[in-house]
Amino acid sequence: MTLTSKTSPVASPAPVGGLAQSRGTNPVLKLVSRIIDWPMAGLQRLIGERRMPYIFLLPNLVFFGLFVFVPIAINFVYSVTGGPALFPSERPYVGADQYAYLFECGSYVDPNSCREDHFWRGVYNTLFFSLFQVLAMVGLSLLTAVVLNMKIRGRGFFRAVYFFPVLLSPVVVALIWKWILQRDGLLNAAITGFGGDRILFLAEPGWAMFWAIFVSVWAHMGFYTLILLAGLQAIPADIYEAAEMDATPRWRVFWRLTLPLLWPNLIVVIVLSLIRAVQTFDEVFVLTGGGPGTSTLMVVQYIYETAFSNQVQNFGLAAAASVVLGIVLFALTLAQLAFTQRKSS
Amino acid sequence: MNIARLATARRNPKGWHWTDIAAYTYLVLGVLLMFGPVLWLVLSSFKTQASLLEFPPSLLPMSQKEVTVPGYPQPLPLFTVTMEDGTTRELAQVRRVGIQAQMIDPANPGQQLRVPIDKRVPVRQFALATENYTEPLERFAFPQFLANSVFVTVVATLITLLINSMAAYALSIYEFKGKNAAMLMVIGTLMIPITIILVPVYLVVTKLGLVNSLWAVILPGAATPTGVFLLRQYMLTLPRDLIEAARMDKASEWQIYWRIVMPLTLPALAVLTIFSIMWRWNEFLWPLAVLTKTESYTLQIGLNAFQGELQTQWQYLLAMTVMTLTPVAIVFVFLQRFITTGIANTGMK
Numbered sequence: 001m002t003l004t005s006k007t008s009p010v011a012s013p014a015p016v017g018g019l020a021q022s023r024g025t026n027p028v029l030k031l032v033s034r035i036i037d038w039p040m041a042g043l044q045r046l047i048g049e050r051r052m053p054y055i056f057l058l059p060n061l062v063f064f065g066l067f068v069f070v071p072i073a074i075n076f077v078y079s080v081t082g083g084p085a086l087f088p089s090e091r092p093y094v095g096a097d098q099y100a101y102l103f104e105c106g107s108y109v110d111p112n113s114c115r116e117d118h119f120w121r122g123v124y125n126t127l128f129f130s131l132f133q134v135l136a137m138v139g140l141s142l143l144t145a146v147v148l149n150m151k152i153r154g155r156g157f158f159r160a161v162y163f164f165p166v167l168l169s170p171v172v173v174a175l176i177w178k179w180i181l182q183r184d185g186l187l188n189a190a191i192t193g194f195g196g197d198r199i200l201f202l203a204e205p206g207w208a209m210f211w212a213i214f215v216s217v218w219a220h221m222g223f224y225t226l227i228l229l230a231g232l233q234a235i236p237a238d239i240y241e242a243a244e245m246d247a248t249p250r251w252r253v254f255w256r257l258t259l260p261l262l263w264p265n266l267i268v269v270i271v272l273s274l275i276r277a278v279q280t281f282d283e284v285f286v287l288t289g290g291g292p293g294t295s296t297l298m299v300v301q302y303i304y305e306t307a308f309s310n311q312v313q314n315f316g317l318a319a320a321a322s323v324v325l326g327i328v329l330f331a332l333t334l335a336q337l338a339f340t341q342r343k344s345s
Numbered sequence: 346m347n348i349a350r351l352a353t354a355r356r357n358p359k360g361w362h363w364t365d366i367a368a369y370t371y372l373v374l375g376v377l378l379m380f381g382p383v384l385w386l387v388l389s390s391f392k393t394q395a396s397l398l399e400f401p402p403s404l405l406p407m408s409q410k411e412v413t414v415p416g417y418p419q420p421l422p423l424f425t426v427t428m429e430d431g432t433t434r435e436l437a438q439v440r441r442v443g444i445q446a447q448m449i450d451p452a453n454p455g456q457q458l459r460v461p462i463d464k465r466v467p468v469r470q471f472a473l474a475t476e477n478y479t480e481p482l483e484r485f486a487f488p489q490f491l492a493n494s495v496f497v498t499v500v501a502t503l504i505t506l507l508i509n510s511m512a513a514y515a516l517s518i519y520e521f522k523g524k525n526a527a528m529l530m531v532i533g534t535l536m537i538p539i540t541i542i543l544v545p546v547y548l549v550v551t552k553l554g555l556v557n558s559l560w561a562v563i564l565p566g567a568a569t570p571t572g573v574f575l576l577r578q579y580m581l582t583l584p585r586d587l588i589e590a591a592r593m594d595k596a597s598e599w600q601i602y603w604r605i606v607m608p609l610t611l612p613a614l615a616v617l618t619i620f621s622i623m624w625r626w627n628e629f630l631w632p633l634a635v636l637t638k639t640e641s642y643t644l645q646i647g648l649n650a651f652q653g654e655l656q657t658q659w660q661y662l663l664a665m666t667v668m669t670l671t672p673v674a675i676v677f678v679f680l681q682r683f684i685t686t687g688i689a690n691t692g693m694k
Contacts, residue, residue: 033603040599052598053519057527060512063568068534071545078544086548144375147368158372160681161379167677167684168383169627171645172670175652176386179663186385189401218379226685250364279540282629286649300540300630307544308634315544326541333536 075326078319084312091316098320119321121294122302125209129284129298130277133213137273141221142266145228146254159229163222170282173219178202178287181211202288205295212284212296219283220276224269231265232258264340271336275329299325383670390663391473397659408472412437412451424448424465426458435468436460477664486639487665490647493559494626497643501563502621506614508568513576514602518588535570539631550635561635562643566624572617579613580606619680626673644669 044052074088079098081091106113111120148159165173180186181201188198201207235258243253259266281300284290290297299321307318389397391406411420414437421437426448428434436448436458446465448458481487515521516528539546546565547556555561583606591601607614629645636642642650648669651662677684 036603037597037600041597044597044599049598050521053515053521053524056511056515056598056602059508060568060573061527061530063508063564064530064534066549067546067565067568068537068542069530071542071549072537074545074548075542086551088548143371147371150365150368152365152368152372158375159685160677161376163681163685164383164677165379167623167627167673168670169645169673170629171648171652172666175648175662175666176382178652179386179389179659180382184398184400184402186402193401218382222379250362279538281540286652303540303543304630304634307547319544322541322543326537329538329541330536 075319075323078315079323080316082316084314086315094316098316099324101317102320102324116317118294118297119299119302122297122299125295125297126278126280126299129209129213129216129280129296130274133216133277133280134270134273136213136217137221137224137277138266138270140217141224141228141269144221144225145232146258148225148229149232159226162225165219166222168219170219171286173215174283174286177211177215177218203292205292208288208292208296212288215287216277216280216283220273224273227269227272228262228265231262235261267339268336271332271339275332275336278325278328278332386663387667390477390660390667391475392477392660393472393474394658394660397663403469405471406473407469408474410468410470414449414451414454416454421449421451423451423468425468426460426465428464436465438465474660477660478668481661481665485651485661486642486647487668489640490642490644491668493641494644497559497562497628498622498625500559501567501625502618504563504567505569505572505621506617509572509617510576510607510610510614511602512568512573513580514606516573517577517580517583518601518606531570531573534568539565543630543634546631547634557636557638557641559641559643562628562632565631566628569621569624571620575617575620576610576613579610583609616683619676619684622676623673623684 043055047055077088078091080093080095081088082094082097083091085091102116102119104115105120108114108120111117111124114120144162148155148162152158168176182188183198183200187201192198199207201211239257239261240253243257248256279300280298281304284296284298285301288296290301303318303321303325306314306321388404388406389402392403393406393408396403396406396408410423412423413420417439421439423435423437424446426434426436434450437451439447439449439457441447441462444462446460446462448460448465450456450458512527512531516524516531550556550561550565553564555564587605587609588601591605596604627645628643629649632643632646633649636646639647639650648662648665651665
């Protein structure tokens with residue numbers, strides 16, 4: 001916000017040739033920009049105009065390198081070394097032992113038979129969660145986008161209402177629902193009001209998973225609704241007019257016209273929500289803590305706990321698990337790129 | 346907004362189709378489901394500890410009316426009592442003994458009455474328990490968390506705006522060797538979420554000596570691929586003549602960036618500012634991993650820690666949750682249009 005308010009916006013026409021004049025009313029900012037101007041001009045004289053783009057790129061790429069690319073490399077190092085030490089130089093090489101440990105299972109269908117059963121529970125929970133969460137997410141955001149695209153009053157208001165939870169932090173979202181779902185909460189009050197028995201929603205494995213999915217759809221569907229709504233609004237209106245002339249039934253218009261034209265956006269939403277679902281952590285972690293037992297433990301929570309919150313910090317095992325997760329995400333991203341390429345060609 | 350007019354108004358002149366009715370029903374239910382939980386949180390946060398424990402809960406924050414009666418040091422709770430003859434009176438309770446309550450009439454405190462407890466109903470009034478909001482500020486490190494979150498959000502957003510706009514400027518205005526490689530790097534980082542490089546980023550931050558410092562939260566996410574894309578896309582639409590004209594005037598490349606391109610990119614910078622504030626204010630997994638000392642917690646981490654410790658003190662937890670979501674709600678109310686168009690244009694958040 002600071003930047004926007006400090007540099008007083010210059011509306012068109014742009015100040016061509018007006019560089020010498022002072023712009024902006026804030027004297028401090030004026031002084032600062034004078035002070036930066038001088039060494040940057042000197043630098044340009046020193047290295048030449050053609051090398052200046054590298055100077056502009058440098059800070060961003062240093063950050064990318066330090067906090068993304070170097071870590072990717074180190075991650076592989078971690079995954080093939082053992083021991084509790086944090087610094088790679090102090091860690092003995094163990095080859096593929098971490099991966100072997102992770103994948104040591106009597107039967108992959110039964111997490112109990114695995115050496116690292118929490119990892120496999122995480123995998124199965126994440127798969128189950130992702131499948132139903134993406135189905136519900138795509139279905140509901142499509143429905144909402146279609147409804148919002150109809151000729152209705154107060155569209156802006158309704159759109160804002162569905163979008164609002166997207167901006168809430170995962171902790172806030174989880175606490176809002178925890179308060180509603182608790183033993184003496186609003187939902188149980190409604191159930192007993194209708195003569196039912198209280199349900200301990202977050203203490204029963206099936207219910208806990210249901211609410212984990214529900215809450216995460218609640219929190220994020222506004223985002224996907226917005227993407228689909230933008231797609232719907234990009235469909236030219238005259239196509240619909242032609243259909244209206246022929247008195248085509250609405251469901252048929254939707255099935256034959258809207259859905260095929262929206263398909264590229266729908267693919268983006270499916271893959272994007274899948275990529276996010278596989279990485280689910282925050283809301284579920286605060287809502288259920290992975291429980292009861294391990295019934296809502298996700299892969300990312302497993303990685304976090306293995307590396308940071310267990311008694312023995314096992315960086316190697318966590319890194320191996322995150323390499324596996326990374327491969328899955330990479331495959332999903334490639335799928336998305338392939339689909340969007342086809343869309344543009 | 347006039348609900349009746351809103352519900353009956355229609356733009357389709359041919360009359361009502363059943364889908365119109367279904368659409369409005371769906372939307373009204375949606376408002377209830379999306380907004381209701383937040384409203385319930387806010388209402389609950391103003392309830393006293395005692396009324397939070399009630400089941401079923403009351404809709405509005407209510408608390409029992411109390412009166413001060415001469416001769417009693419503490420204020421006494423008021424009840425509506427049904428007397429044996431069927432009349433009702435408002436009495437204050439002095440103490441409860443088993444299933445009997447000793448009560449007095451506030452107007453006539455000399456005379457004590459014994460009343461069975463099932464014959465009395467508390468007198469309640471609408472009251473906001475504002476102490477839920479003031480007490481955490483004194484008793485817990487909440488102000489510290491708030492300050493940490495504000496610091497992280499402001500500094501990180503400023504850094505992000507600066508370095509992302511510089512990179513976007515280079516990638517949109519110039520042709521140079523390695524430009525494609527640089528673009529590829531930016532796309533590459535889009536595919537690497539923090540979730541899969543948690544451990545090595547922790548190592549880098551440790552090597553830099555930043556563990557438990559707020560800079561450990563600020564720096565790793567400062568360069569965002571989303572921001573570079575968003576700004577680059579916008580800068581590509583700027584007229585090139587402008588830049589050429591400035592060069593003719595002997596402006597340095599930095600001056601062109603800072604004095605011409607940046608002011609013209611303000612709409613896109615505004616969108617990125619809002620995004621960055623949201624990202625930083627709400628960030629959870631990374632701060633959770635890297636901040637282990639209470640004094641360096643951000644709001645989100647502090648709130649998460651509280652929800653483990655304060656399970657029995659929901660009144661504070663709810664109030665702190667409301668305080669945490671308030672800035673976001675304010676940003677939303679005023680800048681909703683920016684955010685929605687930003688997302689619709691980029692497909693990112």
